[in-house]
Amino acid sequence: MIVVSISSSFHQLVFKVSFKGRNKPSIFATIRSFWKYRMDAAAIIDKLAALAQENRLAIFRLLVATGPEGLAAGAIADALGLAAPTLSFHLAHLARAGLVSARQEGRFIYYSANFAAMDALIAVLTENCCQGGGQCLPKTAAAAISTRSRRRAA
Incomplete structure (x- = not known):
């Protein structure tokens, strides 16, 4: 039996793995698998948290409806009735979560949903x-x- 303890200031994980027979997976493979899941889970939680706010959800739904060409920031603000600083804050949050991408064309910044x-x-x-x-x-x-x-x- 192998016992692995991983702790940090926020999380503590202890799991036990018992192996029988000759096909014993490497403990490093087990830990690597755990951290891969943990990183995926963190990214999923970030995306869901970004969408768990009324204005951000409205922005994302508008961008999804618009399609890959996206909308200029001003058009998004007009469509949803949001002030520019509020819109900027929410777009930045969606971009950090990887749900929205931005491109600049001339003086305008166009935002589009990250469909992938x-x-x-x-x-x-x-x-x-x-x-x-x-x-x-x-x-x-x-x-x-x-x-x-x-x-x-x-």
């Missing part, structure tokens, strides 16, 4: 949906599955 990050978040949240059967997946996953099926058929 959105798809990855939905995939993580629904990966074990219906025990992997996929009967109750959201519309976006069903559309992605049918698109993949069409591409394979072509």
Whole structure:
């Protein structure tokens, strides 16, 4: 039996791994697997936390509806009735979470939703949906599955 204890000021983790037989995975592989999950979980929590605020959710939904070309900051402020400093704060929070990207064209900054990050978040949240059967997946996953099926058929 191997006991690993990892602690920090915020978290303490103790887990036990017992191995039988000859196929003993490396303890380093076990720890690496744990930290990979932990980092993924932290990124997921950051994305969900960024969307867990009314203005940020409205901004993100507007950018998703707009598509990959995005909107200028002024257009977002006008559409949602937000003051420029408030909008800037919320866009920065969404950008730190990786849900929004910005590009500058001339004097304007255009913001667009990061669709890859959105798809990855939905995939993580629904990966074990219906025990992997996929009967109750959201519309976006069903559309992605049918698109993949069409591409394979072509």
